[in-house]
Amino acid sequence: MERQLLQQAKEAFVSGRARPLEFRLQQLHALQRMIMEKETEISTALKQDISRSQYDTPLLELISIENEIKLAIEKLAQWAAPRPVEKSLFTISDEVYIQPEPLGVVLIIGAWNYPWALTLIPLVGAIAAGNAAVVKPSELSKCSSLLLHALLPCYLDKDLYPVVTGGVSETQQLLRLRFDHIFYTGGSTAGKLVMEAAARHLTPVTLELGGKSPCYIDKDCDVRTACRRVTWGKFVNCGQTCIAPDYILCEPCIQGQVVEFIRETLLEFYGADPKCSPDYGRIINQEHFNRIMSLMEGYTPVVGGQSDSSQWYIAPTVLKDVPPHSRLMQEEIFGPLLPIVTVSDMEDAINFINEREKPLALYIFCSDQKAIKRMIEETTSGGVTVNDVMMHYTVSSLPFGGVGQSGMGHYHGKHTFDQLSHQRACLIRSLKMERVNLARYPPQDRRRARRVRMALRSPLIDTSKRTLIWAVVATILGIGLFITLLVILLIAAGLNCTCWYWRGFYN
Incomplete structure (x- = not known):
């Protein structure tokens, strides 16, 4: 078939x-x-x-x-x-x-x-x-x-x-x-x-x-707004999004704030029981449900953690102080679990990201433009969104795709x-002007070789329509300026001759 x-x-x-x-x-x-x-x-x-x-x-x-x-x-x-x-x-x-x-x-x-x-x-x-x-x-x-x-x-x-x-x-x-x-x-x-x-x-x-897309939250940014946007990106479609924030990196001093702001946002988004919310989805099947539940083993969620295998329901869940080498941090989660890993500062976050496979997306929440520029320059990812999540996917003029283990090619x-x-590379030429090609034909000599070398080493010439139009305009202006100057000189010369003539006549 x-x-x-x-x-x-x-x-x-x-x-x-x-x-x-x-x-x-x-x-x-x-x-x-x-x-x-x-x-x-x-x-x-x-x-x-x-x-x-x-x-x-x-x-x-x-x-x-x-x-x-x-x-x-x-x-x-x-x-x-x-x-x-x-x-x-x-x-x-x-x-x-x-x-x-x-x-x-x-x-x-x-x-x-x-x-x-x-x-x-x-x-x-x-x-x-x-x-x-x-x-x-x-x-x-x-x-x-x-x-x-x-x-x-x-x-x-x-x-x-x-x-x-x-x-x-x-x-x-x-x-x-x-x-x-x-x-x-x-x-x-x-x-x-x-x-x-x-x-x-x-x-x-x-x-x-896919892969594990990191989300760095700087301590000096608007943490509440950052958590609101991260909560939407992580738990929409029940976390089953390839560019969802996979985990949060932040300093220990704001980890408690992050947890509380996410808790407040979840209450706003899905109510006291997300299971009853028409806006909260379900895991695709039993196999994926079992896989995600196994990732939580050994952890005590600080937010969520409830589940119902009969409906393939897993509540929006936040886990803090997750060890960097745990299974939860080795596999792509692709579900509604959000681990928080603490780092000492931005440099530590950059090192953490670079020690792992190149992610499909990187999210940075920061108010310092120099720090943002540094993080972009010193890391690699398929795409990056600053002070939001997933929005680079919505811009059709941007190429969407991964790098390394997160994929190849873009669309x-x-x-x-x-x-x-x-x-397809295309070159169409005429059979005329054959003398131009003589330098490349045998028998070769020093003079012919020098001509070919000079031609091949010459810079490429932009002959696009716009460039040609500007070249024509510049040429016309140049010719016009030359003619104007020539006329002025001729007039000046003529006036000078006339002055000499009349001066001689009166003398």
């Missing part, structure tokens, strides 16, 4: 119907229409999958998809256009440019925690770039997966964008096949398997993974288009 769908997608791609910009725009508009028309069904599916509030569905998923589609529709002609580049002396008269072109058939493997956004945003880029795409939603978000399987063929080209449902077996079958690119979002363990499978076919990959907006395009 999987092989048949791939072959179908390849044949549809080879037919060329995905290449015209008009077709891509039509498919993007259709996807946009699907999101608008089926919002209620999507919200219902997410409620069944992960107990997501109907009000959170647009905020956390659908709006970001709509924004990506709108941007792609607006900018597609610009993104897909040839991109002129600088030229050398050897190619000054040639047409030299980069032409983005489709890769072919892309495999998109989505994630269960945000099953619509993390599946459809890469699809937006695949469509915009002119590719075909086989879509594999996560089997853990079962209702969303089945709904996507039912809806997508009703709106998009069935041959170019098939949906494959199923579990691990179906994903493994897909990974045995040869795609032109694999876009995977999920955990690092499965990410390694995806990369290993892709290596057999030399298939390029985009891996959007959002034009970055998705470029990630799923081949940047």
Whole structure:
């Protein structure tokens, strides 16, 4: 079945119907229409999958998809256009440019925690770039997966964008096949398997993974506001967000404040019993519930800690004075547990972060601009947000992705288009002016070699349209100034001659 769908997608791609910009725009508009028309069904599916509030569905998923589609529709002609580049002396008269072109058939493997956004945003880029795409939603978000399987063929080209449902077996079958690119979002363990499978076919990959994203709270900042923002980012979607703050770093003198402010914020957000709040979700399944509960073993929560395995419910939980080498600090939590680790100062926090794998995101709460700059310069992460959490994800002009163990490649907006395009180098020249090329042909001598060396060592020349316009304007102004000066000199010379003539006449 999987092989048949791939072959179908390849044949549809080879037919060329995905290449015209008009077709891509039509498919993007259709996807946009699907999101608008089926919002209620999507919200219902997410409620069944992960107990997501109907009000959170647009905020956390659908709006970001709509924004990506709108941007792609607006900018597609610009993104897909040839991109002129600088030229050398050897190619000054040639047409030299980069032409983005489709890769072919892309495999998109989505994630269960945000099953619509993390599946459809890469699809937006695949469509915009002119590719075909086989879509594999996560089997853990079962209702969303089945709904996507039912809806997508009703709106998009069935041959170019098939949906494959199923579990691990179906994903493994897909990974045995040869795609032109694999876009995977999920955990690092499965990410390694995806990369290993892709290596057999030399298939390029985009891996959007996760990791332990640190959150440093400086003692001199507005700690109450910082805790409010951290509490939202950590416990939204029941902590099942790849860029959620994984743990807090702070000095011992403010640890008590941090705990109390988070406690107050949780009461405001979810009431005295978060289990009864329509805004608080649930863990995706029993396996993940058991894993998260095992991470709490040996700790006494200072906030929360309650659970109900029959509903896969774990309360928003805060743990303080967590040892740096504990299991809780070795694994990505991906749940509603928030450990607090104390550090002596910012330098200690920087060292703590740098001693571990590079995180997907880094969060800094600080009022000192020099300190903020230092922390950014002396650490590495996929992205960074200062005095808030997760908001860098919402900016389509910023590349979103990891570094090192937190992933490779990036996407959002034009970055998705470029990630799923081949940047083809193009040079078009005439068969005329052959004398220019004589210096590179044999037989070689010292004079020819010197000419070639000088040409190759010359700086690149910017021949873009804007640069040429300014060059023409500057040339015209220069010529105009030269002519003006020449006329002034001629007039002056003429007046001088006239004066001499009349002086001689009177004498």
